[in-house]
Amino acid sequence: MALGAVQLFGLISRHNQWLAARQATLAGNIANANTPGFKALDVEDFNQTLDTMGLSMATTQSAHMTSGATEAPVGVRQEDPWDVTHSGNSVSLEQELIKAGEVNRAYRLNTSIAKAFHRMLLTATKA
Amino acid sequence: MFDPLEATLQIGASGIQAQSKRMRVVTENLANAQTTGKTPGSNPYTRKTISFEDEVDDTTGANVVKVSGIDRSRAPYRTEYNPGHPAADEKGYVKLPNVDMLVELADMREASRSYAANLQVVKQARELINMTIDLLRST
Numbered sequence: 001m002a003l004g005a006v007q008l009f010g011l012i013s014r015h016n017q018w019l020a021a022r023q024a025t026l027a028g029n030i031a032n033a034n035t036p037g038f039k040a041l042d043v044e045d046f047n048q049t050l051d052t053m054g055l056s057m058a059t060t061q062s063a064h065m066t067s068g069a070t071e072a073p074v075g076v077r078q079e080d081p082w083d084v085t086h087s088g089n090s091v092s093l094e095q096e097l098i099k100a101g102e103v104n105r106a107y108r109l110n111t112s113i114a115k116a117f118h119r120m121l122l123t124a125t126k127a
Numbered sequence: 128m129f130d131p132l133e134a135t136l137q138i139g140a141s142g143i144q145a146q147s148k149r150m151r152v153v154t155e156n157l158a159n160a161q162t163t164g165k166t167p168g169s170n171p172y173t174r175k176t177i178s179f180e181d182e183v184d185d186t187t188g189a190n191v192v193k194v195s196g197i198d199r200s201r202a203p204y205r206t207e208y209n210p211g212h213p214a215a216d217e218k219g220y221v222k223l224p225n226v227d228m229l230v231e232l233a234d235m236r237e238a239s240r241s242y243a244a245n246l247q248v249v250k251q252a253r254e255l256i257n258m259t260i261d262l263l264r265s266t
Contacts, residue, residue: 020131027135031142083259
């Protein structure tokens with residue numbers, strides 16, 4: 001049970017890393033909403049990113065360090081634009097803000113789950 | 128390893144800065160919409176234009192925006208027949224600035240909309256950071 005929870009914490013932290021990278025990408029889009037010729041970007045889906053990130057490093061001895069702060073290589077692709085303006089810019093502020101809202105909601109969900117599991121572990125250790 | 132949320136704040140700040148510069152240029156144009164020359168036949172105020180470009184920040188890899196240049200519009204001036212004006216040429220025509228109020232006001236609206244969107248991004252990034260910090264509290 002405890003191991004499962006620990007993996008859950010790792011998963012949550014990776015998902016939050018991915019969400020933060022996505023928020024940075026969206027911020028770049030919104031900042032360049034009036035830049036001629038700028039193409040809107042989005043990050044790769046989380047399940048694709050998760051495969052490359054790897055949940056844990058293989059350890060053959062107890063003295064080996066487990067995977068610490070693995071750099072999350074979040075891939076970036078061009079997003080499907082709602083509209084392209086005459087200047088060749090494909091950023092739609094509405095689309096970006098909706099996505100930023102999604103990021104916010106998912107991040108809140110993750111932190112709430114982490115908090116709930118942390119509380120649960122504490123209850124188990126204190127009892 | 129850089130923090131994407133720090134980068135977000137930086138990108139949002141660059142957007143806010145770019146849009147305020149744009150607002151400044153629009154205001155200059157509006158304020159000088161009636162500014163003529165002083166000597167006969169001289170040119171009046173020329174409308175300023177601002178252009179943006181995206182730039183990759185070296186330290187964070189973030190896609191920030193920056194002002195690539197403030198130029199002068201090449202649109203022709205308006206002319207008005209007013210022989211008594213100090214800037215009137217020998218035929219009595221005065222050159223007026225090539226500023227179109229309607230275009231400037233539309234530009235201003237767009238700038239303020241983009242400014243608000245950037246501000247919203249900064250607010251949301253701050254919220255995400257706060258949610259992470261809250262993990263340490265109340266347990």
